[in-house]
Amino acid sequence: MNNTTRNTFRVIVLILIAGLVIAPLLASFFGGFKSNAELRVNPLWLPTSWNPENYISIFLDGAFWRYMGNSFFISSMTVLLTLIVGAAAAYVFAQIKFLGSKMILSYLLLGLMFPFAAAILPLFIKVRDLGLLDSYWAVILPQTAFGLSLAILLFKAFFDQLPKELFEAAYVDGCSYLRFFWSFTLPLSTPILATVGTFVFVQSWNNFLLPLIVLNDRSLYTWPLGMMQFQGEYLTEWNMILAFVTLTITPAVIFFLAAQKYIVAGLTGGSVKG
Numbered sequence: 001m002n003n004t005t006r007n008t009f010r011v012i013v014l015i016l017i018a019g020l021v022i023a024p025l026l027a028s029f030f031g032g033f034k035s036n037a038e039l040r041v042n043p044l045w046l047p048t049s050w051n052p053e054n055y056i057s058i059f060l061d062g063a064f065w066r067y068m069g070n071s072f073f074i075s076s077m078t079v080l081l082t083l084i085v086g087a088a089a090a091y092v093f094a095q096i097k098f099l100g101s102k103m104i105l106s107y108l109l110l111g112l113m114f115p116f117a118a119a120i121l122p123l124f125i126k127v128r129d130l131g132l133l134d135s136y137w138a139v140i141l142p143q144t145a146f147g148l149s150l151a152i153l154l155f156k157a158f159f160d161q162l163p164k165e166l167f168e169a170a171y172v173d174g175c176s177y178l179r180f181f182w183s184f185t186l187p188l189s190t191p192i193l194a195t196v197g198t199f200v201f202v203q204s205w206n207n208f209l210l211p212l213i214v215l216n217d218r219s220l221y222t223w224p225l226g227m228m229q230f231q232g233e234y235l236t237e238w239n240m241i242l243a244f245v246t247l248t249i250t251p252a253v254i255f256f257l258a259a260q261k262y263i264v265a266g267l268t269g270g271s272v273k274g
Contacts, residue, residue, distance in 0.1 A: 032246050033054070067226030086196065091181050093105050111148065123213075208225070212224075
């Protein structure tokens with residue numbers, strides 16, 4: 001197989017994969033413009049008549065904006081805490097050698113082996129004992145804790161590739177570890193910050209199980225819980241449900257697309273020595 005044939009095959013495979021990802025999004029988007037009757041006979045193709053009333057009614061619903069606001073606040077705070085704590089911890093492991101550092105790092109990375117759902121019962125008990133039930137922090141803090149393992153792994157791989165000479169020169173000039181971290185390391189780490197931030201944001205934005213367990217106050221519901229509530233109100237109106245889904249997943253898609261070039265740079269930045 002020559003290079004031209006190989007490249008053509010790769011392009012075809014990538015187009016098919018992209019089609020499998022984009023098709024459900026387009027079907028959901030177009031479904032929001034259809035009537036229920038048309039949706040039954042034409043679920044996948046373009047609507048015969050475009051009816052924006054479904055989207056307009058959702059936009060005018062105050063509950064929709066409350067769900068979106070809750071999700072945005074929780075996701076943003078989770079990203080902020082994960083980036084600060086994860087980057088600081090990874091910086092310590094990458095730049096400072098101390099007794100037991102490898103053991104502690106291995107212990108922190110064990111979190112990658114355990115699914116979130118496996119710890120939901122003890123997590124609920126701990127959140128209840130801390131008096132955090134029915135609060136934003138009942139979602140933010142556990143999400144941050146479970147996101148740290150991947151964050152530390154990615155940050156450390158990236159920090160290990162930064163020039164050691166830069167740190168040595170700064171240290172000779174009297175620069176402390178903390179100042180070097182804030183003034184030199186973080187400004188050079190935009191790709192990995194965007195990568196980790198995107199992963200954490202999308203995961204937090206789509207998290208359903210944890211808010212379901214720790215939130216009972218409907219005013220604190222995130223959009224996945226709002227979706228459940230909305231579906232209960234419009235059980236048979238699938239066009240409304242598809243419009244709601246389209247509007248609520250759009251921010252995560254836009255966030256991912258805006259950061260995709262940084263994601264590629266961040267993931268490849270820690271994979272090559274030198």
